[in-house]
Structure formats: structure tokens, C-alpha cells
Amino acid sequence: xxxxxxxxxxxxxxxxxxxxxxxxxxxxxxxxxxxxxxxxxxxxxxxxxxxxxxxxxxxxxxxxxxxxxxxxxxxxxxxxxxxxxxxxxxxxxxxxxxxxxxxxxxxxxxxxxxxxxxxxxxxxxxxxxxxxxxxxxxxxxxxxxxxxxxxxxxxxxxxxxxxxxxxxxxxxxxxxxxxxxxxxxxxxxxxxxxxxxxxxxxxxxxxxxxxxxxxxxxxxxxxxxxxxxxxxxxxxxxxxxxxxxxxxxxxxxxxxxxxxxxxxxxxxxxxxxxxxxxxxxxxxxxxxxxxxxxxxxxxxxxxxxxxxxxxxxxxxxxxxxxxxxxxxxxxxxxxxxxxxxxxxx
Amino acid sequence: xxxxxxxxxxxxxxxxxxxxxxxxxxxxxxxxxxxxxxxxxxxxxxxxxxxxxxxxxxxxxxxxxxxxxxxxxxxxxxxxxxxxxxxxxxxxxxxxxxxxxxxxxxxxxxxxxxxxxxxxxxxxxxxxxxxxxxxxxxxxxxxxxxxxxxxxxxxxxxxxxxxxxxxxxxxxxxxxx
Amino acid sequence: xxxxxxxxxxxxxxxxxxxxxxxxxxxxxxxxxxxxxxxxxxxxxxxxxxxxxxxxxxxxxxxxxxxxxxxxxxxxxxxxxxxxxxxxxxxxxxxxxxxx
Numbered sequence: 001x002x003x004x005x006x007x008x009x010x011x012x013x014x015x016x017x018x019x020x021x022x023x024x025x026x027x028x029x030x031x032x033x034x035x036x037x038x039x040x041x042x043x044x045x046x047x048x049x050x051x052x053x054x055x056x057x058x059x060x061x062x063x064x065x066x067x068x069x070x071x072x073x074x075x076x077x078x079x080x081x082x083x084x085x086x087x088x089x090x091x092x093x094x095x096x097x098x099x100x101x102x103x104x105x106x107x108x109x110x111x112x113x114x115x116x117x118x119x120x121x122x123x124x125x126x127x128x129x130x131x132x133x134x135x136x137x138x139x140x141x142x143x144x145x146x147x148x149x150x151x152x153x154x155x156x157x158x159x160x161x162x163x164x165x166x167x168x169x170x171x172x173x174x175x176x177x178x179x180x181x182x183x184x185x186x187x188x189x190x191x192x193x194x195x196x197x198x199x200x201x202x203x204x205x206x207x208x209x210x211x212x213x214x215x216x217x218x219x220x221x222x223x224x225x226x227x228x229x230x231x232x233x234x235x236x237x238x239x240x241x242x243x244x245x246x247x248x249x250x251x252x253x254x255x256x257x258x259x260x261x262x263x264x265x266x267x268x269x270x271x272x273x274x275x276x277x278x279x280x281x282x283x284x285x286x287x288x289x290x291x292x293x294x295x296x297x298x299x300x301x302x303x304x305x306x307x308x309x310x311x312x313x314x315x316x317x318x319x320x321x322x323x324x325x326x327x328x329x330x331x332x333x334x335x336x337x338x339x340x341x342x343x344x345x
Numbered sequence: 346x347x348x349x350x351x352x353x354x355x356x357x358x359x360x361x362x363x364x365x366x367x368x369x370x371x372x373x374x375x376x377x378x379x380x381x382x383x384x385x386x387x388x389x390x391x392x393x394x395x396x397x398x399x400x401x402x403x404x405x406x407x408x409x410x411x412x413x414x415x416x417x418x419x420x421x422x423x424x425x426x427x428x429x430x431x432x433x434x435x436x437x438x439x440x441x442x443x444x445x446x447x448x449x450x451x452x453x454x455x456x457x458x459x460x461x462x463x464x465x466x467x468x469x470x471x472x473x474x475x476x477x478x479x480x481x482x483x484x485x486x487x488x489x490x491x492x493x494x495x496x497x498x499x500x501x502x503x504x505x506x507x508x509x510x511x512x513x514x515x516x517x518x519x520x521x522x
Numbered sequence: 523x524x525x526x527x528x529x530x531x532x533x534x535x536x537x538x539x540x541x542x543x544x545x546x547x548x549x550x551x552x553x554x555x556x557x558x559x560x561x562x563x564x565x566x567x568x569x570x571x572x573x574x575x576x577x578x579x580x581x582x583x584x585x586x587x588x589x590x591x592x593x594x595x596x597x598x599x600x601x602x603x604x605x606x607x608x609x610x611x612x613x614x615x616x617x618x619x620x621x622x
């Protein structure tokens with residue numbers, strides 16, 4: 001088989017592997033969330049299905065698939081089904097621009113190295129931002145088309161929250177882009193290779209601590225996770241925008257949420273934590289292991305925060321986003337710009 | 346060859362979705378179709394070596410302006426144009442007026458196309474001139490934007506401020522004392 | 523390679539569709555959407571011409587057009603909300619009280 005077809009097949013394989021790993025990530029997160037929640041609450045999480053409950057997500061999916069597909073009579077026929085599709089498509093598509101490993105020749109199998117990641121776009125940061133902002137439509141449409149007051153309120157609040165926190169998110173991103181000098185995620189990661197003084201890695205986390213905190217908080221708010229999950233909290237709004245959904249259409253919403261979490265964590269890893277760079281493993285082409293470890297740590301942080309901190313009331317949430325987070329992000333941007341000008345003058 | 350196929354596909358989606366936008370009774374469907382049209386236009390921009398504009402189109406138009414439209418339609422909960430009245434008054438059903446208007450639109454298309462294909466180098470391939478790497482880099486867009494077009498940039502920021510204040514003032518509920 | 527004329531034809535057709543929408547539809551929201559279609563058509567022709575010239579100026583003008591479109595959509599929708607509060611209708615024919 002000549003190099004061109006081999007390369008094509010390997011790139012197809014990488015795309016398939018990324019998709020497969022994303023689906024597995026959402027399944028694992030379902031289990032991880034319940035296990036970690038259980039341990040924090042001094043109890044076992046699910047442990048009956050499979051060893052240590054590892055097959056629990058499979059049981060959950062099977063249960064959901066066998067439920068009856070409901071659609072309220074006056075719900076808009078097309079938009080009701082379109083909403084979860086938009087949510088999940090945007091969630092998966094956003095990960096397409098995120099690189100998760102260095103270039104590799106697969107131990108000499110290929111003549112020229114192939115990059116580990118679905119696509120290497122030179123405006124990758126913008127692509128991720130654009131597609132995650134399309135995810136808002138899934139929630140808005142779900143809330144509207146269900147023709148129910150809980151859904152509408154939840155949908156409106158949720159989408160207003162997502163749009164508000166997009167500002168702080170983008171401004172924190174802008175500061176990192178200024179430091180790296182490029183919009184391509186792969187360049188941003190490669191700018192973080194190496195060490196200062198031999199042992200401190202050159203992560204942007206150390207250059208932009210405030211930016212990292214702002215980014216993570218905005219990411220949590222973007223994905224509608226606690227403590228910013230008022231619009232879909234069970235105690236407040238029945239289930240918010242997905243009240244009227246059941247079975248497969250319902251299953252797609254939490255899946256979209258978990259994939260969004262994974263994408264946010266992956267982008268945070270690429271932007272602030274040095275992506276796939278780390279001691280030892282890179283020499284053997286195993287940088288992606290470090291990537292997985294770092295993404296896992298951030299995801300653990302997501303789950304940890306959810307079950308530790310009480311949720312914000314909706315008006316407190318919006319005030320926090322507009323009056324505290326966004327000005328802090330702007331300050332961060334200005335300080336970074338001043339820092340760059342001063343040290344590179 | 347695949348370039349041309351992609352161009353025709355995206356152009357067809359953009360034009361088809363826009364035609365459906367103006368033909369829909371329900372404004373929600375119009376908005377969703379317009380988002381599809383914007384997506385196709387964004388793909389055309391990528392073909393024209395303008396990735397920044399393509400992504401700005403998705404972020405600004407499809408991701409922000411259309412959400413604004415969607416919110417307004419949802420909050421107003423405007424009654425859909427009443428079906429019977431729609432049948433009576435829909436432009437494509439009204440005997441004289443509608444057909445006349447559609448004919449005028451077709452005439453406009455013919456006129457514009459005739460004028461545009463007589464542009465000097467309408468036959469040359471787009472992409473013949475200019476360095477692709479330089480054109481498609483955000484760095485060069487930024488450099489020209491902040492040097493040659495600095496005044497317009499600052500004026501635009503004031504424009505957005507004015508629009509923000511104006512929108513809040515216009516849509517505010519009158520205080521009942 | 524696609525000739526410049528093709529992009530201009532697409533732009534012209536989109537512009538005409540937008541114009542038809544503004545004139546023929548009796549719903550304020552749809553009229554505003556048709557205006558957005560027209561602005562997009564113009565954006566496309568700017569970028570196409572800019573690319574044909576080999577400069578980046580087309581993209582920059584597009585940037586400004588998008589900003590103006592956003593501002594105009596915001597203010598336009600605020601006006602629509604204010605109007606709707608008075609007449610409970612989105613039909614432009616309901617706002618003809620100043621007609622002589």
C-alpha cells in the first residue's frame with residue numbers, strides 16, 4: 001500500500017478514534033460523576049453492574065433507549081427533534097479543531113509525520129468558540145419547542161447565561177492568544193514546550209493565573225454545570241429546558257453536556273496546561289497520555305466543584321458574570337498586553 | 346474539481362435556504378433556515394481564503410445576531426400569521442400583486458447579474474493573485490485593520506456603544522407611577 | 523479555480539432574494555431577516571473582490587459591515603419590541619396611522 005493511501009487511512013482512523021473516545025468519555029463521565037459524588041457523600045456509587053459499576057453507563061443507555069418516545073401534542077414537530085440534534089452536533093464538532101497529540105510517524109510506518117487531532121486549523125481557537133456558541137441553539141430551541149412554561153423559562157435562562165459567559169471566555173482566550181502570537185491551538189501548545197530553570201514547565205498557567213481561573217469559571221458556566229446550573233436544577237425548575245423530553249432525545253442532552261465539558265477541559269489543557277508536553281513520555285511518542293491525564297484532572301475538578309458548592313441563584317449568576325468576571329477578564333487582557341509590551345520593547 | 350463541486354453545493358444551500366427564509370410563515374423556521382444559509386456562506390468564505398471572516402460570520406451572525414432574533418421572537422410570542430389570513434394575503438397567492446413583486450425580483454436578478462458579469466475580470470479565477478498564506482492569516486488582517494483602518498475601527502466601537510444604549514432605551518418598559 | 527463571476531452571481535441572487543423579502547413579506551421580523559440576507563450578499567461580494575485583487579481589504583470591510591449589521595439588528599429589534607407593545611401585531615400594515 002503506498003504512502004498516500006496509508007496516510008489517508010490513518011487519518012480516517014484518527015478521526016474515528018477521536019469520535020469513539022469522545023463517546024466513551026461521556027459514558028465514563030456518567031459513571032465517574034456518580035462514583036465521585038458517592039465517595040464525597042460517604043457512600044458507594046453504583047457498584048452492582050459490572051466490576052465496580054463499570055458497566056453502569058451501558059445500563060443507563062439501555063434503559064433510556066427502551067423508554068417511550070414522547071412528544072407533547074402542541075410541541076413544534078421539527079424543532080422539538082432538531083434541538084437535541086443541534087446540541088450534540090455542536091458538542092462533537094467543537095472537538096474537531098482541538099489537537100490532542102504531537103506529530104507522530106507511528107514508529108516509522110509513515111514517511112512524514114501525521115498530526116494527532118482531527119483537523120489542524122490555523123484559526124482553531126475561533127473555530128472552537130464559534131461552534132460552542134452554536135450549542136446555545138439546542139437549549140433555546142428545546143425550551144421553546146416544548147410548549148411548556150418550565151421548559152421555556154429554563155431555556156431562556158440557560159441561553160442567556162451561556163451568552164453572558166461567552167464574553168469572559170473569549171476575553172480570557174484573547175490574553176493567551178496575545179502571549180502565544182497565534183490562533184492555532186497546535187502553535188499555542190508548542191509555545192509551552194520546555195522548562196524554565198530546568199524544572200518549571202513553561203505553561204501559560206503560570207503566566208496567566210487569573211486568566212486560567214476566569215477561563216475555567218466561564219467554562220463551567222458555559223456548560224451549565226454547577227454551581228451555575230440553576231436553569232436545569234431539579235430542585236428549581238423541574239428539569240429546565242429538557243423537562244418534556246424522554247428516551248433518546250433526552251439522552252442526547254446530558255451527552256452533549258458531558259462532551260462540552262470534555263471539550264472545555266481539552267481546550268483549557270491546550271491553552272494553559274501545556275497540552276501533551278510533559279516529562280519522559282514524549283520521547284516515545286506518548287504525549288497524548290499526558291493530555292489525557294491533564295484533561296482528567298480538570299474533569300475531576302468539574303465534578304468535585306459540582307458536589308461541593310451550592311448553586312448560584314439566577315440573578316446572582318448573571319451579576320457575577322457581567323459585573324465581576326468580565327471586568328476581571330478585561331483587566332487580565334490589559335495587564336497581559338502591558339506585560340508583553342514592557343518585556344518585548 | 347472538488348473545489349468547484351463544493352462551491353456549487355454551498356452556493357445552492359445558501360440560495361435555497363434564503364429562498365425558504367422569505368417563504369416561511371413561522372418566523373422561527375425562517376431564523377433556523379437563515380442560520381443554515383449563513384453556515385453555507387461561511388463555507389464560501391473559507392473557499393475564498395478568508396478563515397477569519399468565516400469564523401466571525403459564525404460567531405457574530407449565526408451565533409449572536411440570530412440568537413437575538415430568536416429571543417425576540419420567543420419573548421414576543423407573536424401569533425403566527427393567521428392561516429386563513431395568510432392564504433388570503435400571502436404574496437405568492439395574491440393574484441396580481443404577489444406575482445408582480447416576484448417578477449420584479451427576478452428582473453432585479455437579471456439586471457444585477459448582467460452588470461456583474463461585465464466586470465472587467467469576471468472570468469479570471471479567484472485566487473490567481475495574492476499570497477494565500479498572507480491573505481488567510483489573521484495577523485495580516487489585524488495589521489491592516491489597526492493601521493490603515495484605525496479610525497473606522499474606533500468609530501465602529503462608538504457605534505456599538507450607541508446601539509447598545511439605544512436598544513436598551515427603546516425597548517424599556519415605560520414606568521407606571 | 524472558480525471565476526470571480528460565479529461569486530458575484532451568487533451575491534446578486536442573494537441580494538435580490540433579500541430585496542424581495544423586504545418588499546413582499548408582511549411580518550416585521552421577516553423583513554429584518556431579509557435585510558440581513560442583503561447585508562450578507564454584500565459581504566460575499568466584498569470578500570470575493572478582495573480575494574480577486576489579492577489584498578486583505580475585502581475582509582476588513584466585511585468586518586465593519588458585520589459590526590454595523592449587528593448594531594442595526596439590535597436597534598431594529600428594540601424598535602419591533604416597542605411597536606409590538608403598542609399594537610400587539612407584527613404586521614407593518616397595523617402601523618399606518620400616520621398615512622394620509
